[in-house]
Amino acid sequence: MDINEPSRRRTLRQLIGLTALGAVNMLRAPRALAAGKIARATAIPGVGGKVISRQDADYEVWRQAMVWHQSKPKRYPQLIVQARSEQDVIAAVKYAAANQLKVSVRSGGHNANGSALRDGALLIDVSAMNDIVIDAARQIASIQPGVRSLEMIQAAREQGFSFPVPHCSSVGLSGFTLGGGMGWNWPQCGGMATHSIVGAEVVTADGRLLRATPSENPDLYWAVRGVGPGFFGVVTRLFLQLYPAPRSIMASSYIFPLAELATVTSTLDAIRQTHDVARVEPIIVLMHHPEAPADAPPEKSKIVFFTAFAFEDNEQAARAALLPFAQSALASKAAMKMEYQPFAFEGLYDRYFSLNDPAGRCARYAVDNVLTDAGGKTLQALADHFRTAPGKDCHILAAFNLRLQRHEDSCFSWVADCFVGCYAIWDAEADDSRNFAWLRQTLPLMDPLAVGHYVNEIEGRGHPERYQQCFSAANWQRLQSLRQQYDPSGVFHHYLGHS
Numbered sequence: 001m002d003i004n005e006p007s008r009r010r011t012l013r014q015l016i017g018l019t020a021l022g023a024v025n026m027l028r029a030p031r032a033l034a035a036g037k038i039a040r041a042t043a044i045p046g047v048g049g050k051v052i053s054r055q056d057a058d059y060e061v062w063r064q065a066m067v068w069h070q071s072k073p074k075r076y077p078q079l080i081v082q083a084r085s086e087q088d089v090i091a092a093v094k095y096a097a098a099n100q101l102k103v104s105v106r107s108g109g110h111n112a113n114g115s116a117l118r119d120g121a122l123l124i125d126v127s128a129m130n131d132i133v134i135d136a137a138r139q140i141a142s143i144q145p146g147v148r149s150l151e152m153i154q155a156a157r158e159q160g161f162s163f164p165v166p167h168c169s170s171v172g173l174s175g176f177t178l179g180g181g182m183g184w185n186w187p188q189c190g191g192m193a194t195h196s197i198v199g200a201e202v203v204t205a206d207g208r209l210l211r212a213t214p215s216e217n218p219d220l221y222w223a224v225r226g227v228g229p230g231f232f233g234v235v236t237r238l239f240l241q242l243y244p245a246p247r248s249i250m251a252s253s254y255i256f257p258l259a260e261l262a263t264v265t266s267t268l269d270a271i272r273q274t275h276d277v278a279r280v281e282p283i284i285v286l287m288h289h290p291e292a293p294a295d296a297p298p299e300k301s302k303i304v305f306f307t308a309f310a311f312e313d314n315e316q317a318a319r320a321a322l323l324p325f326a327q328s329a330l331a332s333k334a335a336m337k338m339e340y341q342p343f344a345f346e347g348l349y350d351r352y353f354s355l356n357d358p359a360g361r362c363a364r365y366a367v368d369n370v371l372t373d374a375g376g377k378t379l380q381a382l383a384d385h386f387r388t389a390p391g392k393d394c395h396i397l398a399a400f401n402l403r404l405q406r407h408e409d410s411c412f413s414w415v416a417d418c419f420v421g422c423y424a425i426w427d428a429e430a431d432d433s434r435n436f437a438w439l440r441q442t443l444p445l446m447d448p449l450a451v452g453h454y455v456n457e458i459e460g461r462g463h464p465e466r467y468q469q470c471f472s473a474a475n476w477q478r479l480q481s482l483r484q485q486y487d488p489s490g491v492f493h494h495y496l497g498h499s
């Protein structure tokens with residue numbers, strides 16, 4: 001295989017598909033299903049939205065639609081409530097408390113562990129609550145919890161604003177921001193999106209609707225900002241800080257054989273030492289070349305795909321931001337390059353994290369990660385193991401310039417420069433154990449270089465300790481105390497594997 005061959009568009013699309021596999025049809029299913037006319041025996045007083053019980057004929061379709069990927073957990077909620085309003089959420093929580101059902105929550109359904117699916121639960125699906133109001137004067141968006149990435153960016157942009165939305169158009173904003181949120185243009189939009197939550201409305205275990213802001217219930221506000229898929233409440237509205245919309249978006253990509261990884265990481269290090277590229281979003285992906293046969297030997301199929309994204313006010317500034325990359329060994333030594341490509345936001349989704357590709361076939365999926373100050377070294381530590389990846393869709397992604405900072409009013413615990421995520425993606429159930437084992441074997445390689453872990457992208461199935469490792473000891477302890485305070489009788493499910 002010649003990695004110079006001009007398969008640019010497919011390469012990019014495939015790259016994107018890797019992290020977006022399988023999403024859209026199942027994700028949209030709840031909204032479509034809700035329009036159906038199946039007679040239902042179950043009703044919950046005060047709930048206007050659909051209630052689906054295990055006895056209903058379409059229960060399994062609903063259950064499966066709660067998780068976007070194909071490795072659907074074999075966990076079975078007792079009831080699924082598709083909430084239409086805060087009142088629905090309050091009524092559902094009260095009903096669960098009175099009937100000894102534990103509550104789980106589902107928004108965009110993208111969590112890799114399918115955290116919303118719990119045995120015997122009352123699952124509150126908030127995906128149909130998707131209203132967005134932009135307060136242009138205050139530069140704040142007020143959104144309901146079912147809003148997704150694309151809906152958010154379109155609404156913000158109409159008023160000249162931006163938000164660090166997820167890289168894939170269908171990811172839910174509430175699961176994303178509650179856990180952290182590395183969104184498009186994070187370097188210029190406050191780092192992790194959770195730090196752009198300026199307020200929230202939360203239904204607590206006793207059925208109250210509380211405001212959480214720096215001055216109202218500040219401990220709840222602290223928890224909302226970073227807690228991830230183990231919150232002891234339902235967020236029914238988020239107030240998000242907006243940022244100026246960039247008028248010019250550009251990307252430059254450079255492709256190398258995997259054997260040249262050191263060239264890529266050392267060049268990136270050098271560029272960052274000698275130039276101010278802190279505003280740029282640099283991403284390195286170790287991946288299987290999409291044109292190479294699945295069984296091609298690693299030296300002929302595994303590549304390093306580097307992209308720098310610039311989000312600036314005008315084309316000249318965007319070009320200037322990408323110039324250090326074009327003048328470096330990335331450009332002079334790359335096997336293939338695509339420089340200064342202009343994009344609109346929809347184009348970024350379509351080219352880099354598209355759901356319109358064959359890759360949208362709904363694969364099986366697992367991920368784990370480190371947050372680190374040694375991104376290059378972490379990739380080097382993983383490179384040999386990557387050569388043994390069990391399938392061609394497995395990949396490793398590193399995102400730099402994270403600008404993580406410690407905030408007293410946020411339980412997000414880490415200060416780090418880089419996220420490195422290892423993604424196992426495959427099709428056949430028979431390959432489950434091979435893929436989970438491969439992913440698990442990345443931990444001893446990358447964990448020694450970790451500052452911490454990102455709670456939205458860990459493999460928690462069978463590994464409950466992984467959730468705890470996503471928080472500093474003090475923050476984990478405080479989260480447990482707050483859980484005890486706000487949910488003393490355990491109405492809400494804990495992190496997967498915790499009780």
Ligand SMILES: Cc1cc2nc3c(=O)[nH]c(=O)nc-3n(C[C@H](O)[C@H](O)[C@H](O)COP(=O)(O)OP(=O)(O)OC[C@H]3O[C@@H](n4cnc5c(N)ncnc54)[C@H](O)[C@@H]3O)c2cc1C
Binds near residue numbers: 020106165
């Ligand atoms: C294709 C794809 C692309 C991704 N891209 C990015 C990316 O660019 N950057 C990034 O940082 N992450 C990304 N992720 C990871 C993503 O942030 C997490 O998977 C996140 O959990 C998804 O949120 P969701 O609402 O879609 O998921 P869900 O599965 O609906 O929610 C996950 C859990 O969050 C909690 N939760 C959600 N909403 C609420 C609420 N309203 N109240 C209380 N608890 C709630 C619940 O515990 C719920 O079970 C991506 C994931 C996928 C699959």
